[in-house]
Every structure is written in structure tokens, then in C-alpha cells.
Amino acid sequence: MDHSEHEIALDTTTLITVTGQDRPGVSSALLHAVAKTGMVVLDIEQVVIRGKLTLGILLDKPSCEPAERPQLEQAVKQAAEDLDLECTITHGVEDTCHAGNSPLLVTVIGNPLTSESLAKVADAVASVGANIDRITRVSHYPVTALELEISGSERGVLREKLTSVALESDVDLAVQDANLMRRSRKLVVMDVDSTFIREEVIELIASHAGCEAEVEQITTRAMRGEIDFAQSLAERVALLEGLPVSALDEVRESINLTPGARTLVTTLQRLGYEIALVSGGFHEIVDSVASELQISHVRANRLQVADGKLTGKTEGPIVDRPGKATAMREIAAQIGIPIENTIAIGDGANDLDMLGLAGLGIAFNAKPIVRQQADTAVNVPYLDSVLFLLGIPHSEISNVG
Numbered sequence: 001m002d003h004s005e006h007e008i009a010l011d012t013t014t015l016i017t018v019t020g021q022d023r024p025g026v027s028s029a030l031l032h033a034v035a036k037t038g039m040v041v042l043d044i045e046q047v048v049i050r051g052k053l054t055l056g057i058l059l060d061k062p063s064c065e066p067a068e069r070p071q072l073e074q075a076v077k078q079a080a081e082d083l084d085l086e087c088t089i090t091h092g093v094e095d096t097c098h099a100g101n102s103p104l105l106v107t108v109i110g111n112p113l114t115s116e117s118l119a120k121v122a123d124a125v126a127s128v129g130a131n132i133d134r135i136t137r138v139s140h141y142p143v144t145a146l147e148l149e150i151s152g153s154e155r156g157v158l159r160e161k162l163t164s165v166a167l168e169s170d171v172d173l174a175v176q177d178a179n180l181m182r183r184s185r186k187l188v189v190m191d192v193d194s195t196f197i198r199e200e201v202i203e204l205i206a207s208h209a210g211c212e213a214e215v216e217q218i219t220t221r222a223m224r225g226e227i228d229f230a231q232s233l234a235e236r237v238a239l240l241e242g243l244p245v246s247a248l249d250e251v252r253e254s255i256n257l258t259p260g261a262r263t264l265v266t267t268l269q270r271l272g273y274e275i276a277l278v279s280g281g282f283h284e285i286v287d288s289v290a291s292e293l294q295i296s297h298v299r300a301n302r303l304q305v306a307d308g309k310l311t312g313k314t315e316g317p318i319v320d321r322p323g324k325a326t327a328m329r330e331i332a333a334q335i336g337i338p339i340e341n342t343i344a345i346g347d348g349a350n351d352l353d354m355l356g357l358a359g360l361g362i363a364f365n366a367k368p369i370v371r372q373q374a375d376t377a378v379n380v381p382y383l384d385s386v387l388f389l390l391g392i393p394h395s396e397i398s399n400v401g
Contacts, residue, residue: 013042014059014069015093016076020085022053033079034059037072042095045134053085058095102177103133104155106148106162107389109172111380113144117169121148124161128153138393142260143380145388149178159375166377174376174389176360186390187337188268189328189354191346192279192286192300194223195364196383198256201281202236208247211239225349225369229280229320233301234313241312245305248284255289260384265293267387267397274335278327280319280350297335299327325353345386346370362386 018030027046034041039059046055059072073089080087108121125132130153139145150158159175166173193200206215215236222232268275276297279286286300301319304311319327324346332339344351344358347366355361355374363374364383371377378385387397 012060013091013093013095014039014072015090016057016059016087017090018053018055018080018083018085018087020053020083022048022051023083026053026055026083026085029079029083030055030057030076033075034072036075037061039072047134058093060095104130104150104153104158105176105178105391106150106158107138107145107172107174107176107376108148109139109143109145109378109380109385109388110170111143113146113171114169117165117171118146120165120169121162121171121173124165125150125153125158128157128161130158138388138391139385140394142382143385143388145385145394147388147391172376172378172380172385174360174362176389184341185272185274185337186341186343186359187274187276187328187332187335188343188345188386189276189278189331189358190344191324191348191351191354191364192277192289193281195345195347195351196258196261196277197289198258199254201251201255201285202240204251204254205240205243205247206236208250209240209243214239222350223348223367225352225367229350230318233280233318233320237303237310237314238312240303240310243310245308245310252285252288255285257289258381258383260382262293263384263397264386265295267384267392269294271392271396274331274337276328276331278319278324278331278354280324280348297331299324299331321350321353324351325357328354328357343386343390345383360389362389 034057039061041057042060043058069091076089077087108118110117122132130150132148133151134149136147138147155175155177162173162175190196200219203212203216203219206212218232218236221227222229265275275295277286277290277295279300281300283300283302286298290298299319301314302316304313304315317323328342328344329339332342339357340359342358343360343362344354345362345364346355347364347370349367349369352370352373361374363370363377365379366377376389384397
């Protein structure tokens with residue numbers, strides 16, 4: 001069979017558009033009417049909004065003569081009239097499904113999503129000569145999320161335009177290729193402190209050691225990228241010397257998951273995704289969080305203990321900025337997932353290598369330097385909003401909190 005594309009002559013094409021109250025049997029009746037004319041279907045699109053139907057069918061018949069068109073129009077208009085639908089018929093319509101670049105998907109998230117913000121998104125799409133072919137709502141709560149199918153633009157060009165829109169407007173935007181890879185098995189790797197959980201664990205530990213202010217200051221500088229993470233880790237851990245290891249039990253009990261974290265994990269697990277926690281924090285805390293949610297892939301630092309007290313040092317490999325990327329690569333290889341099928345989520349400068357390596361890097365309520373370099377940024381306080389970037393609608397999300 002020859003699968004090569006053939007040229008469609010404009011003078012042989014016909015577009016039928018019907019609108020009105022939706023009901024069972026509309027598509028069937030119209031297609032049976034079309035079938036009597038011997039025309040072939042080039043494209044068909046249908047949308048129902050609050051019970052109102054819009055259905056478009058693009059037809060072609062290379063051997064069609066102008067004299068045959070009245071027969072088609074009569075058959076279709078009669079079928080539409082019987083269904084109490086309005087019908088328009090246009091001849092000589094171009095089939096654009098093969099034109100331009102591969103389609104893109106733009107996810108728009110707002111809380112709320114204002115018409116002004118959405119207008120700016122539409123302006124950006126138009127400014128690069130692209131077209132919005134389809135808009136679908138994937139969530140109405142706790143945020144409004146729309147998925148726009150875009151044709152006629154390269155990903156990088158459109159992403160650059162929309163990045164400025166996201167900075168100017170109160171919306172989060174992501175641009176992805178609309179291909180089968182988006183639906184394939186994936187690995188989601190998440191930072192822990194201030195991403196998967198609300199707290200910075202080392203600051204909680206420091207509060208028991210009486211050095212919280214000093215540790216918090218070092219943490220802030222590290223997350224901004226002002227000092228090397230490994231250096232900052234060593235400085236902060238040194239301040240914990242002499243703290244009884246029993247204090248870590250109280251720290252574990254004070255941990256709070258980020259809103260939506262549990263829903264994100266259970267939904268992804270149900271859909272067959274692999275999940276990993278890769279943290280610049282400590283196994284002594286992260287392991288219990290992972291165990292509670294049945295997350296089996298964990299990488300973190302480990303505190304050194306002697307005589308029941310912290311020594312002020314760590315032991316084993318340091319999970320710093322390059323260490324996080326290495327961990328993600330190793331976990332992906334271990335479970336047989338290509339690196340382009342990974343998603344990384346983080347908020348600090350030590351997440352940048354991991355975000356850059358991933359197929360999709362998401363900055364979650366992140367520092368400015370991270371938002372600027374990540375593929376996309378999510379600034380609403382719900383971690384499960386990441387699901388909408390993966391094309392998972394609200395109807396498929398586990399309602400578990």
C-alpha cells in the first residue's frame with residue numbers, strides 16, 4: 001500500500017458544519033446522509049459544550065462534479081433539519097492536517113484563570129503565526145487548567161513567547177510535543193524539602209540543636225545558588241554536632257506533606273508511573289516519608305552518628321546538585337526508562353542539573369533562578385497540579401487528599 005500523501009484539490013472538498021442541541025444519533029444520521037453521495041471523510045471534529053453541539057466534517061470526492069453538489073447539500077440539510085440542527089456547507093476548504101510543524105500542547109493553569117491572562121496566551125500564539133486548533137479543560141478545581149492544541153510553530157519559539165506571558169500574568173504555562181511519548185511509561189523524580197514536603201528538614205533539626213537561625217541563613221543562600229550546596233551542607237551539619245539522635249523522631253512527626261502530594265503519588269502509581277524522591281536532605285527523615293507512600297526509589301544524604309549523637313558530619317556519597325542528576329540517571333537506567341521519559345520537580349538551585357537532564361523539568365514554587373531555567377514553572381500551592389501538565393484530567397485523579 002502506498003502511504004504517501006496526495007494533493008487535495010480545493011475544488012473537490014466540502015466542509016459541513018452543524019450546530020445545535022446535542023442528542024444521540026446525530027453523527028450517525030449525518031454520516032449516513034454523506035454516505036449516499038460516495039464522498040470520503042478527510043477530517044471530522046466534534047465538541048459539546050454544555051449540551052450544545054458543533055460538528056464539522058471535511059469531505060472530498062476527486063471525481064465530484066459541480067452538478068453533484070446539490071445532491072450532497074440536499075441530503076445533509078435534510079438530515080440536519082430532521083435533527084433540528086443548523087447547517088452550513090462550504091466548498092473548496094483546505095485540508096490543513098498535514099501542514100506546518102508537528103502539533104504542540106500548551107497547558108495553562110490559573111487560580112483563578114482570568115480572561116485577560118488567557119487573551120495574552122492567545123496573543124502570544126498568534127504572534128508566532130501559530131493557530132489554536134483545540135481547547136480542552138482538564139481541571140476546574142482546585143485550579144483551572146486548560147490544554148491547548150497548537151499547530152504551526154516550533155516548540156522553542158512558542159515557549160520563549162509564552163515564558164514572558166507567564167512572568168507578566170498570574171498563570172503557569174507548559175509547552176510540550178503532542179506525541180505518543182507523552183503517554184508512555186515515565187519516571188517522576190521529586191525533590192523533597194519545600195517541594196514534596198512543606199519544611200526544610202535541616203532547619204527542623206537545627207531548631208532542636210538551638211542553631212536554627214544560622215542554618216536557615218545558609219540554606220537560603222544555597223537555594224539561591226549563592227554558595228555551593230556541598231559546602232553549605234557541610235557547614236549546616238557541623239552546627240548539629242552533639243544533638244541526640246532521638247531528636248530525629250520528633251522531626252519525623254512534625255513533617256507535613258505539600259498539599260496535593262499524596263494525590264499526585266497515588267494517581268501516578270495507579271497509572272503505572274515510577275516515582276523517586278531525590279533529596280539533599282537525609283535518609284533518616286526521607287525514608288519514613290517514602291515508606292508511608294510506598295515509594296521505593298530514594299536517594300538522600302546520611303547523618304553520621306556516634307554514641308547516640310550526631311557527629312556533625314555526613315557519611316557516604318553527597319547528594320548535591322550533580323548528585324541529584326546522577327541519581328535520576330541511575331534510577332531511570334535501573335528500571336529501564338529512557339531519560340527523555342523522566343520528569344523532575346524541584347525548587348532550588350541544587351535541582352537545576354536534575355531539571356535540565358529530565359525530559360520535562362518543572363520548577364515548583366521555585367526560586368527565580370530555577371523558574372528561569374526550568375522547562376516550566378508551577379506557582380500554585382498544589383503539587384497535584386503537575387498532573388495536568390502530564391495530560392491527566394481531573395476526572396482521572398484519585399480523590400485521596
